[in-house]
Amino acid sequence: MSIVLGPNRYGKAETRLVRVVRDGGRHHIKDVNVSSSLSGDMAAVHLTGDNAAVLPTDTQKNTVYAFAKRHGVDQIEDFALLLARHFVEAHPTIRHARVEIEEYGWDRRGEHSFVRRGGEVRTCVVHHDADGRTTVVSGLKDLVVLNSTGSEFHGFLTDEYTTLQPTTDRVLATAVTARWRHTGGGRDYLDSYDAVRDCLVQAFAETHSLSLQQTLYAMGERALTARAEICEVRLAMPNKHHFPVDLSPFGLDNDNEVFFAADRPYGLIEGSVLREDAPDAGFAWE
Ligand SMILES: O=c1[nH]c(=O)c2[nH]c(=O)[nH]c2[nH]1
Secondary structure: OOOOOOOOOEOOOOEEEEEEEEEOOEEEEEEEEEEEEEEEOOHHHHHOOOOOOOOOHHHHHHHHHHHHHHHOOOOHHHHHHHHHHHHHHHOOOEEEEEEEEEEEOEEEOOOOEEEEOOOOEEEEEEEEOOOOOEEEEEEEEEEEEEEOOOEOEOOOOOOOOOOOOOEOOOOEEEEEEEEEEEOOOOOOHHHHHHHHHHHHHHHHHHOOEOOHHHHHHHHHHHHHHHOOOEEEEEEEEEEOOEEEOOOHHHOOOOOOOEEEEOOOOOEEEEEEEEOOOOOOOOOOOO
16 A cells, blocks of 8 residues: 655645834724645655755745735735745745735724724623612623724833833724623613713724723723713723734834734733712622
């Protein structure tokens, strides 16, 4: 019985890239997920471990980031074609390249603020008991927002394990989970929801942030200031880190234009903002 190598391919899956283009103070973002897969003269690597024909998947990832800087990312089809042609044309052992790109849409909410398209989930939890006590908590989750500038983080506590560099300009992005407690009942819940959501998004966009914690407080404060019908806002906000990619090995600078959008681990910032005289929550949060 003889054993042979069948069809095969290899590549880097899901290179998460955010490309920021600055038009003065007005920013544009492109948020994509790129997967490349190459095939060709790959018998040797499978049969003997000879890697001479293998363009490392790490190089494929670097190429995505370097091309994003060098050529920009406009239509994903054009960017995919550029990459696929490059892999095949630059390396004789690569006979075929498959490039798949997903693009995530964002709606503008200011000069450098965006809300991810696709929408959040609206939520509520109500309690009512035999003594006639009722609580209503409304909320939302998966409201993804991003500021491409206007965020700093420095002056933090350091110890022998700290490697994080302070920054005065970073991308700030989060998927907001917010719940707010109503005082009393009987209102237009749709109107209330729309208004609170608007406050949260506006405060996120308009706050020059020194930390996500500060932004969290500003969001809760804005909603409570604008809406008398609620008395407490609880927020959970993952810090969706965007790391500038070091493009210097390829002779390219990166002035906050090309980011690796990491999905984990993430900072998780949670907090409650409430009126000092808020009535007792009772079972509202249970
Ligand atoms: O806004 C932030 N808050 C933190 O507590 C924190 N920690 C960290 O590493 N980065 C950040 N960013």
